[in-house]
Amino acid sequence: MPPKRFLAAALAVAAVAAGTSAATAAPAPTTTNAISSSFADTFADPSIIQGRDGYWYAYATSDPLVANGPFGLMHMARTKDFSSWEYLGTVFNEQTKPSWAAPGSFFWAPDIRYFDGKYVMYFTVTDTLANPGSDFAIGAATAPTPTGPWTVSDGPVVTPKSDGNGGWYNTIDPALLTAADGKRYMYYGGFYGGISVTELTPDGLHAVGEPTQVTIGDRYEGSYVVYRDGYYYLTASSMNCCAGPTTGYSVFAGRSRSPKGPFLDADGVAMTESRVGGTTVITQNGNKWIGPGHHAFMTDAAGQDHIVYHAIDRNAAWLTDPFGINRRPMLIDRIDWIDGWPRTRAGSGPSEGPVPAPVTGSGLGIDASDPAGGLAGASRRPGDALGGPTAAISGAAQTRKSAAPGSLRVEADVRLGSSFTTVLGGHQVFAKVADGKVTVAAGRRTASASLPADFDRAQWNKLIVEVSGSTVSARVNDAGLGDVYAEAKVDVPGLKLAAAPVRWVGSAEVDNLTVRPVATPVRRLAAVPKPGKLLAGDDFSGELGADWSWVRPDAKAVVADGKLSWPLQNADLVGGGNNAGLLFHNTPAGDSWIAETKLHLDTGSGDIRNYQQAGMIAYLNDSDFARLGNVAIWKTRQIEYGRELVARPSDGATSYGVAAIGRSAPTQWMRLAYHKNAAGEHVYRAASSVDGKNWTWGASWVLSAPAKLGLFAHGEFTGANPAPVATFDYLRFYESK
Template identity: 80%
Template sequence: MPPRRFLAAALAVATVAAGTTAAAAAPPPSPVTTQNPISSSFADTFADPAVIQGRDGYWYAYATSDPLVAGGPFGLMHMARTKDFGSWEYLGTVFNDSTKPAWAAPGSFFWAPDIRYFGGRYVMYFTVTDTAANPGGDPAIGVATAPTPSGPWTATDGPVVAPKPDGNGGYFGNIDPAMLTAADGKRYMYSGGFYGGISVTELSPDGLHSVGTPTQVTIGDRYEGAYVVYRDGWYYLMGSSSNCCAGPTTGYTVFAGRSKSPRGPFLDKDGASMNESRVGGTTVITQNGNKWIGTGHHAFVTDAAGQDHIVYHAIDRGTPWLTDPFGINRRPMLIDRIDWIDGWPRTRAGLGPSDTPQPAPTTGSAAGINSTDPASGIRGATRLAGDSLGGPTASLRGVAATKQAAPAGSVRVDADVRLGKSFTTVLGKGAVVASVTGNKVVVVAGRRTATAVLPADFDRSQWNKLSVQVAGTTVTVRVSDAGLGDLYAEAQLVAPGLKLDSAPVSWLGSAEVDNLTVRSVAAPVRKLAPVPQIGALLAGDEFDNGLGAAWSWVRPDANAVVADGNLSWPLQNTDLVGSGNNAGLLFHQTPAGDSWIAETKLHLDLGEYDIRNYQQAGMIAYLNDDDFARLGDVSIWRTRQTEFGRELVARADGATSFGGAAIGRQASTMWMRLAYHRNAAGEHVYQAGTSIDGTNWTWGASWALPAGTTPKLGLYAHGDQTGSNPPPVATFDYLRFYTSK
């Protein structure tokens, strides 16, 4: 229908709806809060979580096959559900020994489920660590389907993405699946890990087979745990970096890049690719110095108010092990708010994981709607019994409207729908009109119109997700599989001066509706949380006149020379990690007080792409050779990264654990900062920041050294395998200490 006729008809519907006596909007239920970890009521660990809202209104969560509780047996992936994210019910395992994939080797593990809904069924992708075809470690991606989100799950007779030979007699790390339905009408599978990188493979329309040639989208050695969402015209690829499972030194961190194509290339906010040696990535979540470390392997959910949330696992550094040290890591499930700031997803505006009560995702509906029995709140609706997937549904034919008014201002209407030939949603007495008609999604607001085309094979007879959202003056209408960042089509426009009155939501056309929610849109957070800022210069050395009395050595290195305003230090073929403990370290006196920032400028040419494990130099906060935090510019296999690593004694016999958290972009010349403060427990907390221009800083992970100690701070230059002769030279321009604003 042409826009003018379309708008006129919709306005007539809105007039009819407005002419009825609409009951006053009832106040929404009292807000629910969550407290991390949200899985504590039923599990000690719930790693690699995936989440979906089922047709029955519950939110279902799935996890990898670790034992659920300390001392428990391995499961074959786990399931739980909740209505409000505050209380949970454990549902058992996805598979048992008789239903698990027959093509998996007997000793295979099942990791990292990814849950989707399309084609009238639930589809779960997962890692099979070892197949019967090549016993010994040839990971593949499996798939299973079910009529309900709790099963029963039926695995297919082969992998959806087969093992990938590495050409050397082994196999790449083909793990951690994430599926996406994209605007081009195709389905894509992202999978892979540190060995081989993440690749994207097109899937058949039923999602059960891979087709075509994979495209690599991240370099090996950096990312695993992919998850992809579409927002505002961009595909965002997110991946977890560093070791997931190093107990109390786990530094897992999630980074993002974005692209206009689901095949990439994915670039970070500074234009750096996630698929190059000096690897890019914009921080989504990293540890902040509270009890949570190792924040990663996540999923995204969008609540009834349009607020995104990150669901992820993390490790309580006080109780890091599920089994004995160096056994299974204890990784419970956490959730936190995602804020989109300047086009990038940031957890709690950059604050990172929460350890205090937080507002739970908004569930249920306002405007007098019972989301699981929507017909009861809609005039003109017919109540249907529904099916095995959910409770009663609402059949809308002709004109229908909510019995109560929707809130004024920013509003989101979200529902599972089976669409007729034409279905129109009208908000604010006709201020916004959104229609799914024929093969198009059309939205009209004011004098502006936006249109998007549905895929040619879009099946309106199946249950899909329809969202109509007005956030300020931006109107977005999306048709998708299940509201997990996927889409079949999205129409979006900005209508200057748009204001919605409080009025019933009205509909014209035909559809069957379930899980209907009408909610005010969550107020967006648009500004990053404050980051450390330097104040007045306290102390330091510009390396103009040799090393003064403020400096001291552990294992002096005569090759470190002060000349021409620099400290030049050839990388030693040594290391501190593990039992090495033979590297030279140079320390400077630190300022008095409980808060300051140390900064250095470093030049170190590590080249690109070749293997120089693990050449590095930078700053170190040090108690002893087995208890330190090290910020370095480092070569890790083919990548060049900035890493904030931590080593500590993890077992009574003195065995140490080491892990690291990646920070920002690497370059041959870098600026580094360690922001120090002492927390309420008396611990010494150091947060790392890096820059490639000395002006724009990326602040990353924090590590805490124990209370009751006196750490040193200084410089280092080493690598346990230098990989070049002569070794490169680390050149430090200065070490300065500033007050912290």
């Protein structure tokens, strides 16, 4: 059946189609989350790639697209401008799905790539015939076009891994990287067993050697790796993807000089440590979107990076009945690289209203899908059925129009001859691919990087040449997805690129050519709450006063020596376990303030102490609260910001989910910042610190009314005698600036 079109064209596109003049052109195109809403209610675990035909293709996991719809065997959609989308059907059908998958197996988390002249899709198989019963594996399929037909590998790329106790580790969520050493690496894994990386054969279809574990278990899944400025960035999702209106999924990052790690966060903490950290890439901000995660990165024609991910509208969280399938549409937002780390909208998190769409197509009058017409000296070739017409350059060619002075990005799919040079700014900048190297030169400064020995110039690859500020770079990679065969970069202080045509010297076949000014980078993080004057609180210098109140008093909690000491209770607050004591302090008047405490709780490291915890709580009742705690979770120690609410009013059934924030330490500082949002809802944003000076701000939870604010100490289920003691130095309330 031919694909069904779903059109939601931006005004700017409509204006151009109608022949509006440049002088009265409509504003730049925008996009509004969720970008999959025109064709699907859920489009989870998305991955994305620009095809040889110029379209951007997105792929999703095997959920029904709409309520009561059939389970698809992974889904495909495409767009040219990120405003109009076209649904293309499923990747597999019952006849073409993997023959080695067990009946009833699901296919999750597609990761799409292009190399060696073919599209390669990796995916999770939830059960194989080898060991029926959820023995997860990684499969692969290849195709000549982004829509298939897909030919499945004869067996798993990464086989199931036994846990030695009759179960199976999470061999799930694949992500491929082609690294600067010319090797292909597969990242995979989840909470049970951690994320690992293994080398693949050059064709990308078989694992070789021994895998290396790069994250601790119980923390990360849904990895994606990109290369930037000499580092490999491992980004991965944490906590629960699918807890309906209490989903706290978020994405975190670590980086390494090696594709095999170790991956360290911005604080220098390895992602394999028990007291695990991770630098926040995206987390929920108090608008309607919660649980942003399981993502991919893409770079637009202006060099702006974007994160494509799924999230949940907390007001429409379920695709089916509560506790069934979660509604996880596809979203997109800008990625800003600030102080060497990827941040979504400078740390602001998911967008809810219109935002600038990714820049597509070319300037200078070039038709990216038929580039020869915009180039003097190039000849038009018919190309192939996939890519369409191409431009052949042999000798010299240049754009018919001059690029404006300043930053510039030139990107194309290329099949390279023996030597190919891009010239920018007249003769100011050269980028050359020849003699097994990529070389850039500006003024008297040059830099080179070697291509892998087996690099195939005859295949289609990406060539990207960019001048941004004083930095000149040239990069060759598979398909523009953050991988790298070679990148050369040089900094030339005072460089100002002159207005001039873009020129090429040498030989190459060129497709999808775009020439654009470079997007203006965002260099500063978004503002976070800051404490002002002290409004109220207690330093525990005497007995608890009238500002304090209890729910289920605990006589073992005592104030002495300027501290509140509270042995962890064998109690909890989640689900039906509403037997934990809670100690509350009156909150200040006003629509915004910050509560802060200093907590000492030594939960050790690396052993199992489920689920010892203590911290702060914003509480409406036993089935409606947000809880910020330093928690022992199996072998990890995490800062967990959890949310419980009634998800099914008919019988009072509750849902509980969590977000992660920062890293854990025996002595921990915590904050909850309160404010009202534009809808008059009550937002509580959490932060943590290991020194009381440098704070990591994280997820926000929204409550329907002003909450009680207080402390808790519970989750001692190990039978420790005596119980560990949580010691609070103070609880203070500050003005929020």
